[in-house]
Amino acid sequence: MEEPRNPTDAQPPAPEPEPPESLEAIVPKRRLWPVFAVIGLALAAAGFFVFRSLTATDPLRILVAIDLDGYWWEGSQPAARLADELSAELAELGFDPVKGGDPKVMKALESAQDPKLAAKALGAGFIIEARLAPEVVEHPVKEGYFELRVDAPVTLTFLEKGTSTEGRLRGYSGATKKDRALALLADSMASQALDAVIAQLMDHPSVREITEGSDIKLLERLQPARTFLKSRAAELGRASDTYTSRAREVEADEQGRVTFLSHPAAEDLLVGASEGGYFVKTADVSVFFSVHSKQLVRSEALETVAWRPLDQKAAPTTDPGAPKPMWRGYHVYSYPSSQRDGDRVALVEDLFGWAKTITTVDRSGQEKRVRIDPEHRFVDPRLAPGGKFVAAYDRPAPGAPADLMVLETDGGKEVFGLHTENQSLGGFTWLDEERLAFVYVPEAEADEARHLALVDVSKQPLSIERPFKAKPEEDLRYPAASRDGAKLVCVVDGGEPGIAVIDTATWTRKVYAVEGRAEWPTFSPDAARVAFVAQGPGSTDIAVLTLATGEVKKLTQGTAEEGVPHFSADGKRVLFEVRYRDPVFPRKRWVSRIASAAVEP
Numbered sequence: 125m126e127e128p129r130n131p132t133d134a135q136p137p138a139p140e141p142e143p144p145e146s147l148e149a150i151v152p153k154r155r156l157w158p159v160f161a162v163i164g165l166a167l168a169a170a171g172f173f174v175f176r177s178l179t180a181t182d183p184l185r186i187l188v189a190i191d192l193d194g195y196w197w198e199g200s201q202p203a204a205r206l207a208d209e210l211s212a213e214l215a216e217l218g219f220d221p222v223k224g225g226d227p228k229v230m231k232a233l234e235s236a237q238d239p240k241l242a243a244k245a246l247g248a249g250f251i252i253e254a255r256l257a258p259e260v261v262e263h264p265v266k267e268g269y270f271e272l273r274v275d276a277p278v279t280l281t282f283l284e285k286g287t288s289t290e291g292r293l294r295g296y297s298g299a300t301k302k303d304r305a306l307a308l309l310a311d312s313m314a315s316q317a318l319d320a321v322i323a324q325l326m327d328h329p330s331v332r333e334i335t336e337g338s339d340i341k342l343l344e345r346l347q348p349a350r351t352f353l354k355s356r357a358a359e360l361g362r363a364s365d366t367y368t369s370r371a372r373e374v375e376a377d378e379q380g381r382v383t384f385l386s387h388p389a390a391e392d393l394l395v396g397a398s399e400g401g402y403f404v405k406t407a408d409v410s411v412f413f414s415v416h417s418k419q420l421v422r423s424e425a426l427e428t429v430a431w432r433p434l435d436q437k438a439a440p441t442t443d444p445g446a447p448k449p450m451w452r453g454y455h456v457y458s459y460p461s462s463q464r465d466g467d468r469v470a471l472v473e474d475l476f477g478w479a480k481t482i483t484t485v486d487r488s489g490q491e492k493r494v495r496i497d498p499e500h501r502f503v504d505p506r507l508a509p510g511g512k513f514v515a516a517y518d519r520p521a522p523g524a525p526a527d528l529m530v531l532e533t534d535g536g537k538e539v540f541g542l543h544t545e546n547q548s549l550g551g552f553t554w555l556d557e558e559r560l561a562f563v564y565v566p567e568a569e570a571d572e573a574r575h576l577a578l579v580d581v582s583k584q585p586l587s588i589e590r591p592f593k594a595k596p597e598e599d600l601r602y603p604a605a606s607r608d609g610a611k612l613v614c615v616v617d618g619g620e621p622g623i624a625v626i627d628t629a630t631w632t633r634k635v636y637a638v639e640g641r642a643e644w645p646t647f648s649p650d651a652a653r654v655a656f657v658a659q660g661p662g663s664t665d666i667a668v669l670t671l672a673t674g675e676v677k678k679l680t681q682g683t684a685e686e687g688v689p690h691f692s693a694d695g696k697r698v699l700f701e702v703r704y705r706d707p708v709f710p711r712k713r714w715v716s717r718i719a720s721a722a723v724e725p
Contacts, residue, residue, distance in 0.1 A: 181284050183249035183330035184345070186214055187222040189239035190278070190317065191255045193306055197224060197233040202306040209314035210252070213415045217322075217349035222246055244283050249330060252321055254278040254293055258309060260302070264496060265478045270305045271298040271454065273426065274313070280321040282328060291320030294410075294442060296426055298454065298476045316423060319412040326353050356413035359420050363411050363708045370707040370715075377682040378721075384702070385432070386717035387440055394701050394718055395469055396462030399693045401433045403462045403469055404718055406449075408441045411708065422709060426452045429460060429469055431487050434692060434699075434720070451485045459688075463507040464554070464607060470505035470514050482516055484533055494536045502529075510557040513539070513581055517549070528552060528562060530581045540581045542588075550574060551602055555628065556609040558582040563600045563614070571596040576603065576612065576626065591631040595619045602644055606651040613645045613654050623654060623669060636674055638667070644688055648695045653723070655679075655689040655698045666700050668723055679721035686719075697722055 188207040194200030196207040204224075211221035222243070224230055229246060236242035243251040258272035273296045281288040293316055297308035325331060326349060334342045335350060371388035386392045386404075389411075395403035410423040425442050428449035432438055439446050453473055457480060460471035473481040479498040482505050485491040494514060495502075503517040503526065514533050517526040518541075525547045530540035540560070542549075550563035559580050565572050576592035594600050598619040605612055605628075612626040622637045623645055641659040648655070651671075658667040658678065665680045666689050680686055684704040691698055697720045706713040 181244070181249045182220065182247050183328070183334065184218070184342075185220045185222065185246070185248040185250075186325075187239065187243040187246065187248045187251045188214075189243070189251055189253045190313075192258075192310060192313075195233075195239070197230060201303075202310040205307055206310035206314050206317075209311065210317050213314065213318050216415060217352055218346040219349070222248055240281065240283060249283060250325065250328075251281050251283060252278065252317065253281065254317065256293065256309075256313065258306075263475045263478070264493075265475060265498060267300050267478070269298060269300055269475060269478050270302045271476070272296060272302075272305045272309050273452075274309065278317055278320050280324050282330065284330070289321070289324040291324075292444065293317060293320065294425065295423070296454065312423075315414060315416075316412070318415060322349075322353060322356070326350070352413075352415060352418075355418060359413050360411065363420055366707045367715075370704070371717075374682060374684050374702060374704060374717075377684070378680055382680055382682070382702075382719050382721050384437075384717055384719045385434075385699075386438055386719075388717075389706075389708075389715060390438070390440070390718075391714065391716050392438075392701070392718050393459060393716060394688045394690060394699055395429065395460045396464075397690045397692050397699055398431070398462065398467060401431055402690070402692070402699055402718070403429065403431055403450075403460075404438075405429050405456050405460055405471070406441050409713070410442050420708065422712070426454065427456050428452045429456065429471060429485060431467070432718075434697070438718075448489070450487055450489050451483075451491055457501070458503045458505075461504070461506045463509065463511055464605075465509045466507075466511055468507055468511050470507045470516075472502045472505055472516070482514060482531065482536075484511070484514065492533065494531055494533055506552070506554060507533070508554045508557050508560075512557065513554075513560075515540075515552055515554070515560055528564075530560060530579075540579055540586055542579075546572075548572075548574070550600055551614070553603045553605045553612070555605050555612070559609070561603060561605065561612060563603055566590070574598065574600045576600065576614075576631075592626060592633070600624070604646050606647045607649060608651070611647065611651050613647060615642045615645060615656075617641075623656060625654070625671060636669055636671075636676075638669065638676055646689055646691065648691045648723075649693065650695060653691075653695075655691060655700075657687050657689065666698055666721065668698065677724065679723070691723075692720070695723065 188210050190206055192203040196204035214221045232245045233242045254276055256274050256276050258274050261271040263269040275294050278291050278293050279288045295312045297305045299305040367388040391407040393405040395405055406428045408425045411420055414421045428441050429451040430449035454476055455474035457472040457474045460469050462469050467487045468484055470484050473483050479496050480502050481496045482494045482502050483491055501519040505514050505516040507514050513530050515530045518529040519526050528542040531538055548565035552562035555561050559578055561578050563574055565574055573596045574594045575590045578589045599617040601615045603612055603614040614624055616622055616624045620635050622635045623642055624633045624635045626633045643657040645654050645656040654669045658665050664686050665678045666686050667676050667678045669676050684702050687701050689698050689700040699720045701716050702719050703714050703716045706715050
C-alpha cells in the first residue's frame with residue numbers, strides 16, 4: 125500500500141507560464157475575423173435594440189394634444205391643466221401618457237411641425253387630439269362675467285397606421301375672469317375626453333393583442349383599464365335599459381291613448397304651442413362613468429329653448445344631428461311662455477347667479493334682453509299678443525313680496541308696476557295686445573275679496589279697473605284668456621268650487637263643477653273647450669271640459685304626474701308634461717317628457 129506523503133515531501137508548484145505577447149499566440153491569424161464579426165454583430169444588435177426602445181411605437185404610450193388656448197408644451201395653462209388631469213386618469217388605468225419635464229420630450233414637442241410627428245418621435249402609439257376654441261359670451265353684469273361654451277370633435281389616432289375614431293366634447297363654464305373660466309372648462313373636459321375615447325382605445329387591435337395575450341406583467345398593468353371598461357359598459361347599459369324600461373311602464377299606463385314626444389331621459393318643460401308644433405325648454409344630461417368614483421355621473425348640457433314639430437319625436441339636444449335651438453344658456457329661471465299669436469318666447473335667464481334677465485327670442489334665434497338686474501328676481505314672464513309688452517312678477521330681493529311689472533319689449537321701459545303690501549297677487553294674463561288682467565285683493569278691501577282687475581298699459585295716466593269681484597270666501601287662481609280675449613277662465617276654490625268661465629263683455633261667470641282639484645286651465649283655439657289638470661287621490665290627469673255641455677273627459681290615466689296642458693294650434697290635440705323621478709338619479713333629478721293626446725270631436 126502506498127504510504128501517504130509527508131507534507132514536507134509535497135512537490136513544489138509548477139512555474140506559471142509567461143503571458144502571451146499578443147492574441148496571435150492563442151488564436152492563429154487566419155481565425156481572427158470570425159471573432160470580430162461576432163463582436164460586431166453583438167454591438168449592432170445592442171444598438172438596434174437601444175434605438176428600437178427609443179423610437180418603437182408603444183401602444184400603451186399616449187400623447188394628449190388638446191389645444192385649449194394653445195398646447196400644454198406651448199405654455200397654455202388651461203391646456204396643461206386638462207392634459208395633467210387626463211394623463212393622470214390614463215395612468216391610473218395602466219397607460220403611459222407622455223409627460224413634460226424631460227428636456228428631450230419638450231424638444232421633440234416644441235420642434236415638431238405637427239403633434240402627430242412629435243408623438244411618433246416619442247414612441248407613442250396613440251394621440252388624443254382636439255381643438256377647443258370656446259365661444260366666449262361676455263355677460264353685461266357690473267363685475268363682468270365670462271361664459272365659455274365648447275362643442276368640438278375629439279379624435280383618437282393610431283399613429284402606426286394613421287387610423288382614427290372620433291367622439292365629441294361639449295361643455296361650458298363661467299367666471300368673472302376669463303382665465304378662471306378657462307381653468308374651470310379644462311377641469312370639466314378631462315373626464316369627458318377620457319369617456320369619449322376609452323372604449324375605442326381598449327378595443328383597438330394593438331391593445332387587444334395585449335389584453336388577450338399571455339404577458340403577465342402587461343396584463344397586470346392593464347387590469348385597471350379592463351375592470352374600468354367592463355364596469356363602464358355594464359353601468360351605461362344598465363342606465364340606458366333603466367330609462368327605457370321606466371319609459372315603457374309610463375307609456376303602458378296610458379293604454380295607447382297618449383303619444384310621447386320627448387326621449388326617455390328628457391327634462392323638458394312645455395312652453396306653448398304654435399302652428400304645426402310647440403315650444404319647449406330643455407335641460408338634458410349626458411351620463412358617463414367616472415374613473416375616480418367608479419359610479420355613473422351626470423354631465424349637464426346647456427339649457428335650451430326650441431321649437432319642435434308636433435309630428436316628430438325629439439332626440440336629445442346633445443345628439444350630433446339635433447336641430448339648432450332658438451336659445452341656449454346656463455339656466456332658465458321659472459317657466460318661459462310663448463306669444464299667443466306669434467313665434468316669440470319670453471324667458472328669465474339666470475346669468476350664473478350674478479344677474480337675471482327678461483329676454484325675448486324668436487324662432488330664428490334673434491334674442492333681445494329687455495332688462496338685466498343683479499338684485500331683482502323675475503318670474504313667469506308673459507308676452508302680450510303682438511309682442512309689444514311683457515309682464516312678469518318682480519321680486520326686489522330674494523324672499524321679498526312679488527310685484528307685478530309690465531315692460532316695453534323695445535327699450536325695456538317700465539310702463540306699469542303694482543306693489544301690494546298684502547301679497548295678494550294671484551296670477552295674470554293678457555286679454556289682448558294692451559290690456560292685462562290680474563287677480564288681487566285691493567288694499568282698502570274690507571272683506572278681503574279677490575278681484576279680477578284690468579289695466580290698459582297703453583293709456584296714460586294708468587287706471588286700474590275692477591270689473592269682477594269674487595265672493596269673500598273664494599280664491600281665484602290660474603287666470604287665462606281666450607285667443608280673442610272674449611273669455612277668461614280661472615280656478616275657483618272655496619264657496620262654489622270648480623272652473624269659472626267669465627264673459628269679458630258682461631263680466632258674468634259660469635262655474636263648472638269638476639271632480640277633485642283643478643289646475644292650469646287653458647282654452648282651446650275656438651274657446652269651446654277648456655283643458656286642465658285634474659288632481660285626484662295620488663294622481664294627476666289631463667282632462668277636457670266641453671263648455672256647451674259641461675261634460676268632462678279625462679284624456680290620461682297614468683300614474684306619473686301630468687301637468688301644464690296646452691291645446692295644439694288646430695285644437696285637435698292637447699300637449700302636456702309627464703313627470704316622474706329619474707330612475708337612474710332619483711334623488712337628483714326628475715324626468716319630464718312632452719306628450720299629447722287626441723281630443724274627441
